[in-house]
Amino acid sequence: RRLTRNLLASALVVEKQPVMQNLPQRPLILKTGVRFKVTVSFMVNLPAFKTLIKVKPVFDKDVEEVKTISGFRQFDFSRDDAKVLDVDLSSGALTAAYEHMSLKEKKSRVKGSCESQLTVTEELHIIRFVTQLQHNGETFHIQASSLPLVVVSSSNQVPSAWAAIMWSNMASGADSENLSLFLDPPGLTWQQLAPLLSWQFLSVGQRPLDQDQLSMLQAKIMGDPGDPDGLIHWNKFSKDESVWIWIDGILDLIKKFVWELWRDGCIMGFVSKERTRSLLREKPVGTFLIRFSESILDGAITFSWVEQSAGGKRIHAVEPYTKKELSVLSLPNAIYNYTLTMSGRSHNPLVYLYPDTPKDAAFARYRVAEPSPPSKKTKDYISTKIILVAIDPTPPPSPPMPAIDMDLDGLEDLDGLEDLFSDLPDLSHLPLESCSEPGFFNQFII
Amino acid sequence: RRLTRNLLASALVVEKQPVMQNLPQRPLILKTGVRFKVTVSFMVNLPAFKTLIKVKPVFDKDVEEVKTISGFRQFDFSRDDAKVLDVDLSSGALTAAYEHMSLKEKKSRVKGSCESQLTVTEELHIIRFVTQLQHNGETFHIQASSLPLVVVSSSNQVPSAWAAIMWSNMASGADSENLSLFLDPPGLTWQQLAPLLSWQFLSVGQRPLDQDQLSMLQAKIMGDPGDPDGLIHWNKFSKDESVWIWIDGILDLIKKFVWELWRDGCIMGFVSKERTRSLLREKPVGTFLIRFSESILDGAITFSWVEQSAGGKRIHAVEPYTKKELSVLSLPNAIYNYTLTMSGRSHNPLVYLYPDTPKDAAFARYRVAEPSPPSKKTKDYISTKIILVAIDPTPPPSPPMPAIDMDLDGLEDLDGLEDLFSDLPDLSHLPLESCSEPGFFNQFII
DNA sequence: ACAGTTTCCCGTAAATGC
DNA sequence: TGCATTTACGGGAAACTG
Numbered sequence: 001r002r003l004t005r006n007l008l009a010s011a012l013v014v015e016k017q018p019v020m021q022n023l024p025q026r027p028l029i030l031k032t033g034v035r036f037k038v039t040v041s042f043m044v045n046l047p048a049f050k051t052l053i054k055v056k057p058v059f060d061k062d063v064e065e066v067k068t069i070s071g072f073r074q075f076d077f078s079r080d081d082a083k084v085l086d087v088d089l090s091s092g093a094l095t096a097a098y099e100h101m102s103l104k105e106k107k108s109r110v111k112g113s114c115e116s117q118l119t120v121t122e123e124l125h126i127i128r129f130v131t132q133l134q135h136n137g138e139t140f141h142i143q144a145s146s147l148p149l150v151v152v153s154s155s156n157q158v159p160s161a162w163a164a165i166m167w168s169n170m171a172s173g174a175d176s177e178n179l180s181l182f183l184d185p186p187g188l189t190w191q192q193l194a195p196l197l198s199w200q201f202l203s204v205g206q207r208p209l210d211q212d213q214l215s216m217l218q219a220k221i222m223g224d225p226g227d228p229d230g231l232i233h234w235n236k237f238s239k240d241e242s243v244w245i246w247i248d249g250i251l252d253l254i255k256k257f258v259w260e261l262w263r264d265g266c267i268m269g270f271v272s273k274e275r276t277r278s279l280l281r282e283k284p285v286g287t288f289l290i291r292f293s294e295s296i297l298d299g300a301i302t303f304s305w306v307e308q309s310a311g312g313k314r315i316h317a318v319e320p321y322t323k324k325e326l327s328v329l330s331l332p333n334a335i336y337n338y339t340l341t342m343s344g345r346s347h348n349p350l351v352y353l354y355p356d357t358p359k360d361a362a363f364a365r366y367r368v369a370e371p372s373p374p375s376k377k378t379k380d381y382i383s384t385k386i387i388l389v390a391i392d393p394t395p396p397p398s399p400p401m402p403a404i405d406m407d408l409d410g411l412e413d414l415d416g417l418e419d420l421f422s423d424l425p426d427l428s429h430l431p432l433e434s435c436s437e438p439g440f441f442n443q444f445i446i
Numbered sequence: 447r448r449l450t451r452n453l454l455a456s457a458l459v460v461e462k463q464p465v466m467q468n469l470p471q472r473p474l475i476l477k478t479g480v481r482f483k484v485t486v487s488f489m490v491n492l493p494a495f496k497t498l499i500k501v502k503p504v505f506d507k508d509v510e511e512v513k514t515i516s517g518f519r520q521f522d523f524s525r526d527d528a529k530v531l532d533v534d535l536s537s538g539a540l541t542a543a544y545e546h547m548s549l550k551e552k553k554s555r556v557k558g559s560c561e562s563q564l565t566v567t568e569e570l571h572i573i574r575f576v577t578q579l580q581h582n583g584e585t586f587h588i589q590a591s592s593l594p595l596v597v598v599s600s601s602n603q604v605p606s607a608w609a610a611i612m613w614s615n616m617a618s619g620a621d622s623e624n625l626s627l628f629l630d631p632p633g634l635t636w637q638q639l640a641p642l643l644s645w646q647f648l649s650v651g652q653r654p655l656d657q658d659q660l661s662m663l664q665a666k667i668m669g670d671p672g673d674p675d676g677l678i679h680w681n682k683f684s685k686d687e688s689v690w691i692w693i694d695g696i697l698d699l700i701k702k703f704v705w706e707l708w709r710d711g712c713i714m715g716f717v718s719k720e721r722t723r724s725l726l727r728e729k730p731v732g733t734f735l736i737r738f739s740e741s742i743l744d745g746a747i748t749f750s751w752v753e754q755s756a757g758g759k760r761i762h763a764v765e766p767y768t769k770k771e772l773s774v775l776s777l778p779n780a781i782y783n784y785t786l787t788m789s790g791r792s793h794n795p796l797v798y799l800y801p802d803t804p805k806d807a808a809f810a811r812y813r814v815a816e817p818s819p820p821s822k823k824t825k826d827y828i829s830t831k832i833i834l835v836a837i838d839p840t841p842p843p844s845p846p847m848p849a850i851d852m853d854l855d856g857l858e859d860l861d862g863l864e865d866l867f868s869d870l871p872d873l874s875h876l877p878l879e880s881c882s883e884p885g886f887f888n889q890f891i892i
Numbered sequence: 893a894c895a896g897t898t899t900c901c902c903g904t905a906a907a908t909g910c
Numbered sequence: 911t912g913c914a915t916t917t918a919c920g921g922g923a924a925a926c927t928g
Contacts, residue, residue, distance in 0.1 A: 032916090034901065105916090120915065153916050155902055273826070302827070319827040328774050329832070337835075340828070346792075380719070381748070381765040382786070386775070388830045478898090480919065551898090566897070599898050601920055899925065907917065 028149045029161045032075070032103050040129045040144060042094035053131055055096050059103070061128040061143075063179055072123045072179075074106040075151060103151060121160040122182035124148035124168060148172075148179060159248040163238045170196055187231025190218055197247065205254045205262035213270040217247075220272075220294075242297060249299030250292050257326040258301065266290065266353060266362050267301070277315050279354060280306045285313065286351030290331075293320035301331065303338075305349050316340075316349070318388070329386050332366040335359065337387035474595045475607045478521070478549050486575045486590060488540035499577055501542050505549070507574040507589075509625055518569045518625075520552040521597060549597060567606040568628035570594035570614060594618075594625060605694040609684045616642055633677025636664055643693065651700045651708035659716040663693075666718075666740075688743060695745030696738050703772040704747065712736065712799060712808050713747070723761050725800060726752045731759065732797025736777075739766035747777065749784075751795050762786075762795070764834070775832050778812040781805065783833035 030036055040055050059075050079100040130143040148168050150161040164182065170193070171186045172178060197217060198208040209217070221232055221243050238244050250269070254262045261267050267290045271279070280287055288305035300320035307314050321334060336359075340349050353362040476482055486501050505521050525546040576589040594614050596607040610628065616639070617632045618624055643663060644655040655663070667678055667689050684690050696715070700708045707713050713736045717725070726733055734751035746766035753760050767780060782805075786795050799808040 031901090154904095156904085157915080317827050319830045325774060325832065328770060381763050382836050384765045384834045384836055386771065386832060386834055388832055390828050390830055477919090600922095602922080603897080894928105896928100897926080900923085902920105902922095904920090905918085907915100909915075910913090 028147060028165045029158055030103055030149055030151050031155070031158075032105060032151060032153045033078075034102065035079075036101050038098045038101055038127070038129075038146075040096045040098070053094065053133055055129050055131045057098060057101070058128050058130055060125050061130065063126060072118075072125070073120065073151070075103045075125070076106055078102045078104040105153075118182050119160070121150055121152060121157050121164050122185075123150065124164070124179040124181060125151055126177065126179060145177070148177065148181075159245055160238065162248065163244040166196055167234060167237070182234065185234035187233050188237075189231060190222060193221075193232055193237075194218070200247070200251055201254070201262070204251050205259045207263050207265065209270070213268070216270040216272055216275070246294075246297050246299075249297055251299075253292075253299035253301060253323055253326070256323065258331050260366060261290075261331060268354065273317075276304045276317075280304060280315050281313060283354065283356070284352065286349060287354055287356070288335075288350045288352070289354040296320055296322065299323060301326075303335065303350065307340075307349055318390070321388070325388070329388065330366070332363045333385070334388055335363055336367065337385060338389070339387065340390045474593060474611050475604055476549055476595055476597050477601070477604075478551060478597065478599045479524075480548065481525075482547050484544045484547055484573070484575075484592075486542045486544070499540065499579055501575050501577045503544065503547070504574050504576060506571050507576065509572060518564075518571070519566065519597070521549045521571070522552055524548045524550040551599075564628050565606070567596055567598060567603050567610050568631075569596065570610070570625040570627060571597055572623065572625060591623070594623065594627075605691055606684065608694065609690040612642055613680060613683070628680065631680035633679050634683075635677060636668060639667075639678055639683075640664070646693070646697055647700070647708070650697050651705045653709050653711065655716070659714070662716040662718055662721070692740075692743050692745075695743055697745075699738075699745035699747060699769055699772070702769065704777050706812060707736075707777060714800065715747075719750075719763075722750045722763075726750060726761050727759060729800065729802070730798065732795060733800055733802070734781075734796045734798070735800040742766055742768065745769060747772075749781065749796065753795055764836070767834070771834070775834065776812070778809045779831070780834055781809055782813065783831065784835070785833065786836045 038057070042053060057077060059077060060072070063072070079102045126148055127146040128143045129145075130141070132139055132141045134140075148165075150164055152158060152161050167185065167188070168181055170188055171181060194209075194214050194217075198214065202208040221237065222230060236243070254267075258267060262269070269290065269292050271289065271291045273294075276289060276291060280289065283306055285306050285308045288303050290301060290303045293300035293302055300322045302318050302320040304315055304317040307316050318338065321329070321331065335350050336348070338348055338350060339346050351359055353359060484503070488499060503523060505523060506518070509518075525548045572594055573592040574589045575591075576587070578585055578587045580586075594611075596610055598604060598607050613631065613634070614627055616634055617627060640655075640660050640663075644660065648654040667683065668676060682689070700713075704713060708715070715736065715738050717735065717737045719740075722735060722737060726735065729752055731752050731754045734749050736747060736749045739746035739748055746768045748764050748766040750761055750763040753762050764784065767775070767777065781796050782794070784794055784796060785792050797805055799805060
């Protein structure tokens with residue numbers, strides 16, 4: 001009897017199955033109006049219950065944050081809500097699959113009352129799945145809960161939401177369910193945060209952060225390394241200096257454009273400009289390293305190299321490549337094709353990847369996957385490649401001259417054509433203002 | 447009395463006001479689930495009616511195509527439908543503004559019955575606005591109808607829909623309302639079609655097609671100019687050879703990337719390869735012209751030029767620029783920066799725009815608007831520009847060598863890190879398959 | 893299997909609310 | 911007014927459906 005009770009009490013388990021996208025999406029973040037899936041499993045397989053158990057999802061069940069100080073937004077399920085599924089047998093376990101879950105905000109409560117102090121991505125919510133069943137004359141109320149989750153309405157909120165999820169997981173104990181965590185957000189030590197950050201890069205690019213990269217981030221997030229026991233505050237991480245947003249942009253850049261290079265360790269990435277200088281200064285001319293831009297929030301990547309100049313070695317860096325540029329120009333090819341023109345002579349200044357790997361040893365293997373393959377239909381056309389070249393201060397081949405009015409043919413035809421079309425109200429691709437003239441719609445009388 | 451009757455009978459006029467987008471959208475095409483606006487005006491301003499007239503929109507009212515052979519899809523208004531607006535006074539005229547019209551397909555009828563022979567973009571529909579009013583003891587039924595319109599569900603159907611709208615407008619008489627037009631689509635003469643095509647370019651690029659361009663299109667659409675009185679068939683225009691889809695891609699390219707050049711006549715555009723050769727062969731070395739790719743359906747643009755070679759003049763052409771490339775590289779800058787390397791010497795082969803305009807006279811004025819401005823933050827970085835260069839058959843500076851396995855630092859940390867995170871079910875950016883493991887959601891028991 | 897069609901959803905921009 | 915948040919919808923791709 002006691003055993004059965006324990007078994008039943010711990011029987012219901014929730015498993016979230018977010019809809020698989022081929023585009024990236026992150027777990028534990030739900031977007032209003034976007035489908036997600038949840039599977040609930042009943043872990044104790046007692047034949048007597050097989051067709052009797054009904055499980056119902058409830059959003060923010062028994063969550064006092066909704067009504068009290070916090071004033072959280074409220075949501076309802078818009079599809080699988082009222083429809084309580086029967087539990088059915090699948091692979092030996094009793095499971096209920098909610099295939100079409102979707103959230104919609106309840107606009108019911110009067111706005112302005114009980115204003116939330118939190119941003120929407122700091123609101124932690126929870127979904128509980130409840131059921132009850134009779135056994136041996138006793139009624140058992142069983143419920144399973146999700147981990148805290150964040151509800152967003154637009155994908156521009158996802159990075160902030162992800163920061164909150166990370167913080168919440170790190171700051172809470174294993175089973176804690178403090179949905180008001182961000183009313184008084186706890187600080188984290190660097191020892192807590194560092195592995196969390198490293199894990200992101202391992203996930204995205206199959207390679208964690210090394211000690212040098214972590215040190216650079218530590219200095220950036222905590223200020224100079226003087227204060228190793230200090231706490232990192234939520235506001236600093238997520239708001240004031242947008243550190244996380246910057247990191248997230250880089251994660252996205254890695255995932256979309258350079259994950260192979262990251263995986264193989266070709267990208268030093270997190271190196272300060274000062275450190276870049278001091279590292280490269282000791283190296284031969286032509287040595288270069290790849291680092292992430294610290295000023296472009298959306299994620300950008302650049303390379304710095306040692307150049308021989310009149311006054312000795314100098315360190316140069318190329319203007320960072322943004323995601324837009326990377327979408328038409330792979331980084332390996334950018335490195336291979338980069339051309340610097342100085343005093344009339346063009347050359348590629350990138351020879352050794354820091355510390356001393358010959359460029360080909362590091363990058364030759366990636367040159368297959370070219371965004372615009374050099375030979376798609378080389379039949380009649382001269383094939384081309386997109387390259388990024390340093391802007392040359394020397395005057396262009398044909399120096400600028402005052403613009404001359406050309407003798408344009410055909411313009412005088414314009415009037416005649418307009419007459420031709422005077423009886424066609426609007427067939428144009430014009431912006432739509434032009435469609436608001438009367439006569440655009442026909443009239444028809446009975 | 448008779449006069450009043452006539453006045454009333456012709457009083458109701460419909461005016462469509464599609465929602466203004468800054469992105470292109472075309473009139474007379476409605477997309478399910480996307481808002482559009484319609485204004486209905488009562489042209490006779492009799493004070494007695496001011497507050498009495500109610501107007502109701504009806505989709506496909508009295509359209510027999512819906513139920514008979516054609517088997518058209520059926521739609522309903524999902525927002526301003528049942529809500530009949532009062533007519534109110536605005537700027538002297540009585541108007542009713544339907545601000546939130548939106549279409550939804552009626553899935554009611556059993557699928558498979560009365561299968562349509564037409565594609566969805568060949569179905570012509572109509573919206574009527576109906577009202578009735580009493581005057582002098584008579585009841586007047588008044589209605590106003592839209593022009594035929596096409597309903598699509600996805601923007602990938604818009605080009606086809608636009609072709610149908612054009613065809614319908616050209617083939618139908620002024621007031622004809624033949625919604626089954628495409629059950630037996632009439633052919634068009636080139637004299638009908640040519641001004642229609644020209645008008646598209648006037649609308650998008652403020653410049654119509656000239657006679658040379660039209661001749662090229664005529665040859666392409668009708669086969670060689672031998673058959674001037676033949677008809678162009680709908681299937682040929684819209685399906686078999688995708689002529690319209692090709693033209694539409696070019697219109698889109700002009701609108702987004704080169705409308706100024708088109709407006710000013712710098713783009714010859716529609717010239718066959720053969721004609722390009724014969725035109726350029728008579729011109730000095732360095733003469734070039736700009737034409738649209740005939741093989742890339744989505745719209746692409748290229749230039750051809752006269753080059754001096756061993757055996758005399760030769761005509762070369764660059765691999766066409768697609769919209770993707772134009773989004774990071776303006777055509778004027780592409781022309782200015784194009785670099786051809788032959789036998790070790792680099793030069794820009796583009797000197798005179800056909801027939802004999804010096805490059806600067808034609809293009810210098812456009813060089814201001816650079817997609818990636820050369821000097822955004824030139825502080826510490828070497829500014830760059832994106833250019834397209836001919837692929838040089840001469841060997842690259844550092845010849846390919848077998849890849850060498852690098853000595854990658856830090857990889858051995860991986861195991862330790864994974865242990866660190868063994869109690870974090872999933873905090874990763876990994877694709878979502880990884881989230882379906884049990885334990886992703888917590889369990890919580892009462 | 894496949895093509896025509898619709899749905900889904902990200903990312904950007906606009907609209908809205910506060 | 912500015913900022914936070916939501917809505918709108920183009921565009922590309924998946925899912926549907928016969």
